[in-house]
Amino acid sequence: MDAPTTTKATVPDRSAIPGWGVDADPENDPTYPYREREKDDHSGEWTRPPVQSSDVEILQSIEHKQRPAVFGTSTPPSGISGMLRRGAFKYSESHWAHWLMLMGADRVNMVEGIVQDLARARIPNIPAEMGMRSEWKHNRKGLVTKLAVTAAVGAAAFALFRWSGGRDRDGSGGRD
Amino acid sequence: MLAMDYRGPYRVRLEEKPMPKIEHPRDAVVKVTRSCICGSDLHLYHGLVPDTRVGMTFGHEFCGIVEEVGSAVENLKAGDHVLVPFNIACGQCHFCKQGLFGNCHESNPQATAVGGIFGYSHTAGGYDGGQAEYVRVPYADFGPTIIPDWMDPDDAVLLTDVVPTGYQAAEMAGIKRGDTVCVFGAGPVGIMAARCAWLFGAGRVIVIDHLDYRLEFVKDYAPAEVYNFRELDDLVVFMKKTTDGLGADVCIDAVGNDASGNIWQTILGKKMKLEAGSAIALHWAINSVKKGGVVSVVGVYGPTGNLVPMGNVVNKGLTIRANQASVKRLLPRLIEHVKAGHINPKAMITHRVPLEDISDAYHIFSKKLDGCIKPVLVPNAA
Numbered sequence: 001m002d003a004p005t006t007t008k009a010t011v012p013d014r015s016a017i018p019g020w021g022v023d024a025d026p027e028n029d030p031t032y033p034y035r036e037r038e039k040d041d042h043s044g045e046w047t048r049p050p051v052q053s054s055d056v057e058i059l060q061s062i063e064h065k066q067r068p069a070v071f072g073t074s075t076p077p078s079g080i081s082g083m084l085r086r087g088a089f090k091y092s093e094s095h096w097a098h099w100l101m102l103m104g105a106d107r108v109n110m111v112e113g114i115v116q117d118l119a120r121a122r123i124p125n126i127p128a129e130m131g132m133r134s135e136w137k138h139n140r141k142g143l144v145t146k147l148a149v150t151a152a153v154g155a156a157a158f159a160l161f162r163w164s165g166g167r168d169r170d171g172s173g174g175r176d
Numbered sequence: 177m178l179a180m181d182y183r184g185p186y187r188v189r190l191e192e193k194p195m196p197k198i199e200h201p202r203d204a205v206v207k208v209t210r211s212c213i214c215g216s217d218l219h220l221y222h223g224l225v226p227d228t229r230v231g232m233t234f235g236h237e238f239c240g241i242v243e244e245v246g247s248a249v250e251n252l253k254a255g256d257h258v259l260v261p262f263n264i265a266c267g268q269c270h271f272c273k274q275g276l277f278g279n280c281h282e283s284n285p286q287a288t289a290v291g292g293i294f295g296y297s298h299t300a301g302g303y304d305g306g307q308a309e310y311v312r313v314p315y316a317d318f319g320p321t322i323i324p325d326w327m328d329p330d331d332a333v334l335l336t337d338v339v340p341t342g343y344q345a346a347e348m349a350g351i352k353r354g355d356t357v358c359v360f361g362a363g364p365v366g367i368m369a370a371r372c373a374w375l376f377g378a379g380r381v382i383v384i385d386h387l388d389y390r391l392e393f394v395k396d397y398a399p400a401e402v403y404n405f406r407e408l409d410d411l412v413v414f415m416k417k418t419t420d421g422l423g424a425d426v427c428i429d430a431v432g433n434d435a436s437g438n439i440w441q442t443i444l445g446k447k448m449k450l451e452a453g454s455a456i457a458l459h460w461a462i463n464s465v466k467k468g469g470v471v472s473v474v475g476v477y478g479p480t481g482n483l484v485p486m487g488n489v490v491n492k493g494l495t496i497r498a499n500q501a502s503v504k505r506l507l508p509r510l511i512e513h514v515k516a517g518h519i520n521p522k523a524m525i526t527h528r529v530p531l532e533d534i535s536d537a538y539h540i541f542s543k544k545l546d547g548c549i550k551p552v553l554v555p556n557a558a
Binding site: 011012014017018019020021022023024025026028029030031032033035043044046047048049050052054058059060061063064067068069070071072073074075077081085088089093096099100102103105106107109110112113114124125126128129130131132133134135138139 | 183184185186187188189199200201202223226227228229230231232233248264266268269270273274275276281282283284285286287288289292298299301302303304314315344347348349350351352353372374375376377379380399449470478479480497499502505509513516517518519535536537538539540542543545546
């Protein structure tokens with residue numbers, strides 16, 4: 001589509017829009033979020049909620065003065081990914097190493113998850129976990145095309161590998 | 177109980193997990209009756225958010241019935257039907273006292289930038305979420321709101337995030353009567369931001385996306401002028417031409433780090449993870465807004481850095497306002513809007529999926545199959 005040359009907008013009939021302008025407020029400036037402190041309250045003190053206790057390992061940002069009163073106890077760090085996560089929390093949130101180590105840990109954790117499944121004699125049904133049933137139902141043509149392309153590329157790579165291996169065995173593919 | 181189980185990028189399944197329990201006097205356990213998959217969940221699903229651990233349960237948009245309350249919870253009782261804001265907020269820290277309930281300082285040990293969020297990685301506190309039969313709800317004496325008798329649960333579940341986030345996007349933009357508002361992204365949040373822009377008196381609302389079926393929806397729902405950026409030679413030039421050469425008064429980024437539209441941002445941000453996702457929507461917003469205008473950001477970005485034209489922010493004298501929605505702050509007004517018929521959240525729901533089919537639901541939403549705009553998960557027992 002070419003950019004239109006007109007500058008006239010097609011403005012709908014505002015009277016037909018339920019609630020048009022009901023929240024218009026000239027005083028909404030500056031807008032949320034703004035500082036809404038009582039007097040000169042720069043205090044970092046407040047009445048703290050009761051502090052949650054837990055025997056689950058909780059990693060904590062070194063930017064915190066103290067552990068927040070409440071926290072999640074899902075999936076504590078474990079394995080190699082856990083070691084990486086503990087290492088990441090030696091750096092502040094401002095440090096790229098902190099986040100890159102966490103991202104690395106996430107990828108390692110994915111492999112750990114598969115190993116954990118296999119250790120429990122469970123073979124993960126990865127196509128089902130990826131929702132391939134819905135792909136088959138709603139995008140069958142795309143799925144078939146993707147599978148065909150993947151198979152063709154795989155077959156070509158395999159053929160190339162076989163051909164290359166044959167040349168090597170014939171002594172024609174490499175230096176003696 | 178049955179709960180969603182993250183196995184790695186693009187892989188989720190349903191798993192039998194232990195029942196959540198009261199871990200703090202201000203906790204409740206809620207039996208989930210509705211939960212949604214949010215566009216933000218897709219950032220987790222795509223592996224873009226650091227510290228997203230295998231075995232975690234996602235889900236920050238849910239409502240349900242109170243099953244059990246902790247000893248300090250006096251305003252709720254078993255059997256109450258509640259909607260639960262996605263922010264986990266104590267209501268009494270330095271930030272909560274300012275209404276910054278998305279920035280609570282007493283709910284997230286792993287990061288200081290953001291408060292706790294249900295089911296949103298350990299970067300948001302390490303809480304299991306509501307894509308499950310039951311969920312632990314911390315600070316239950318502050319966050320959950322009892323659903324009014326007249327309210328449809330499908331509307332209620334969308335008041336936990338989508339509606340307040342879209343509304344706050346319009347609110348933060350400081351829209352003045354007659355303003356031209358450009359919303360980037362026609363996902364549920366962008367759709368709601370476009371709808372709410374009218375409530376603040378917008379004179380013209382434009383929505384940009386590349387998915388025609390979503391543009392068709394928002395065209396009628398908001399209503400709005402809609403444009404597919406893939407059909408424009410240069411989106412920013414188009415925006416200038418259609419606004420007398422000045423740019424929009426306000427631009428809203430309702431996309432975040434999964435944005436399509438620029439190959440370099442996709443490679444650097446989404447493929448190589450060298451920036452916190454693709455920031456092309458924010459880039460366009462900065463360059464499409466009028467000098468002295470406002471860019472309101474509710475799209476989710478990772479915690480590292482992004483390539484955006486900061487020089488133009490300075491040279492154009494822009495105001496950038498951004499935050500996670502402060503749901504609890506906005507709920508009273510939004511409930512009034514639903515009751516008055518000003519907004520109709522449930523109209524965005526396109527898919528109602530049994531919790532058992534969660535893998536398919538994620539895939540359909542992620543791949544934008546079957547005209548999907550908003551999927552809602554319903555546990556069998558609900």
